[in-house]
Amino acid sequence: MKDTVFELAILGSGSAGNSAxxxxxxxxxxxxxxxxxxxxxxxxxxxxxxxxxxxxxxLTHEHGDHTSGLDVFSRKxxxxxxxxxxxxxALRGQGVxxxxxxxxxxxxxxxxxxxxxxxxxxxxHDAVDPVGxxxxxxxxxxxxxxxxxxxxxxxxxxxxxxxxxxxxxxxxERKLQDDPKRPWxxxxxxxxxxxxxxxxxxxxLVANIAGDCLERVILGHLSRDCNTQxxxxxxxxxxxxxxxxxxxAQQHEVSPRFSIGRTLPVITDQDDLVKIAEQIDPVAYHQAxxxxxxxTLNLQWDAI
Numbered sequence: 350m351k352d353t354v355f356e357l358a359i360l361g362s363g364s365a366g367n368s369a370x371x372x373x374x375x376x377x378x379x380x381x382x383x384x385x386x387x388x389x390x391x392x393x394x395x396x397x398x399x400x401x402x403x404x405x406x407x408l409t410h411e412h413g414d415h416t417s418g419l420d421v422f423s424r425k426x427x428x429x430x431x432x433x434x435x436x437x438x439a440l441r442g443q444g445v446x447x448x449x450x451x452x453x454x455x456x457x458x459x460x461x462x463x464x465x466x467x468x469x470x471x472x473x474h475d476a477v478d479p480v481g482x483x484x485x486x487x488x489x490x491x492x493x494x495x496x497x498x499x500x501x502x503x504x505x506x507x508x509x510x511x512x513x514x515x516x517x518x519x520x521x522e523r524k525l526q527d528d529p530k531r532p533w534x535x536x537x538x539x540x541x542x543x544x545x546x547x548x549x550x551x552x553x554l555v556a557n558i559a560g561d562c563l564e565r566v567i568l569g570h571l572s573r574d575c576n577t578q579x580x581x582x583x584x585x586x587x588x589x590x591x592x593x594x595x596x597x598a599q600q601h602e603v604s605p606r607f608s609i610g611r612t613l614p615v616i617t618d619q620d621d622l623v624k625i626a627e628q629i630d631p632v633a634y635h636q637a638x639x640x641x642x643x644x645t646l647n648l649q650w651d652a653i
Contacts, residue, residue: 353488355465356606357513360392360568363600367415367495369515370396372606373486373618376404376463379428380482380493385415386421392529395603400426404571405452405462408432409532411439418604425450428551431462433469435478452653456480460653470507472497475543483511489609495570498542510562513609515598518568518584519545520575528575534622547575556588566596573600576605 352575355373366383371395382389390400405498407597408427423430423446430437431452439566441447454460456478474496474647480486481504482493491512525536525547539545546554555566568581578597579623586596598604 355489357491357609358396358606359515359567359569359598359604361600361603362515362571362598363414364519364570365414365600366417367570368392368494369475370398371423371465371484371491372398373464376465377402378404378462378465378644379406380484381409381415381649382406383416384418386418386425389418389422391564392603396606397436400428403428403550405429405431407467407482408436408440409472409481409493410479411436412476416440416445420445422511431460431467433480436476439477442591445630448555454653456580458653467640468507470503472504473501473543474498474545474548475541476647479614481507483507486539487610489513491609494554497546498544499546499550500557504557505554509558509560512587513563513565513567513607514555514558514563515567516551517570518548518551518576518581519570520547520572521580522547522549525572525582530574545570548581550583550592551581552588555585555590559590563593565596566590567590567596567598567604567607569598571597571600575619582595587628588651
């Protein structure tokens with residue numbers, strides 16, 4: 350049985366733009382689109398992916414470094430946009446992608462796009478309704494944690510069983526405090542519980558959830574002025590996390606394709622089978638246990 354079931358590539362990550370590509374056997378999905386439409390097309394091209402082959406764009410929140418390419422890209426390619434109601438209203442209120450196909454989900458709900466299961470959950474950040482994602486397919490799962498001020502108990506619970514985690518390591522606290530370019534009010538916002546994770550906060554989060562499942566951590570959203578790769582990776586290593594595969598995403602470079610998958614343990618009884626099912630695809634497992642109500646919005650949007 351093949352261990353590799355689906356792939357993740359980071360098109361770029363940092364204060365000036367964020368976007369990632371998930372590829373499975375049957376679908377291709379962008380998570381955020383924080384670069385110009387031209388840049389998105391070029392970066393997809395570097396991975397051999399045609400923009401019109403995308404099945405969806407998932408949005409974590411409405412800030413420009415996660416949505417700046419959405420309007421032009423959606424006018425050209427008509428890719429379905431998935432986000433919650435408040436994020437859609439914030440973007441459409443600015444005239445962004447008003448004629449695009451929107452699919453609205455409730456924060457905390459789960460849904461499926463072709464062969465990809467997606468779970469959404471609230472994260473604390475200074476946006477209208479920011480979310481994190483868990484994407485699961487077959488024998489692996491990916492957690493997306495970009496832009497959050499602190500890791501709540503809910504965040505810990507949701508990402509505890511992912512195999513690959515993309516987590517924000519925005520700043521080094523000392524470099525941020527010493528930064529002459531940012532006024533104190535901006536520093537307070539970044540350091541607040543609705544701001545951004547520091548290297549230490551991110552490393553502590555990873556250390557708390559690292560167990561049998563987590564195999565790889567991708568560090569993202571590094572501040573150009575207040576962080577470095579060496580500092581971000583060094584904090585992970587300081588907490589003993591170098592036993593994991595660590596990678597630091599870059600603002601101006603497309604990452605390699607990361608294969609997501611696990612080797613299944615030997616099954617000895619039915620209880621083991623249930624535990625394995627929950628570990629390899631937690632979204633599908635919990636969908637099978639809990640019914641999620643569906644509804645339709647009368648706003649020319651699709652709803653799930």
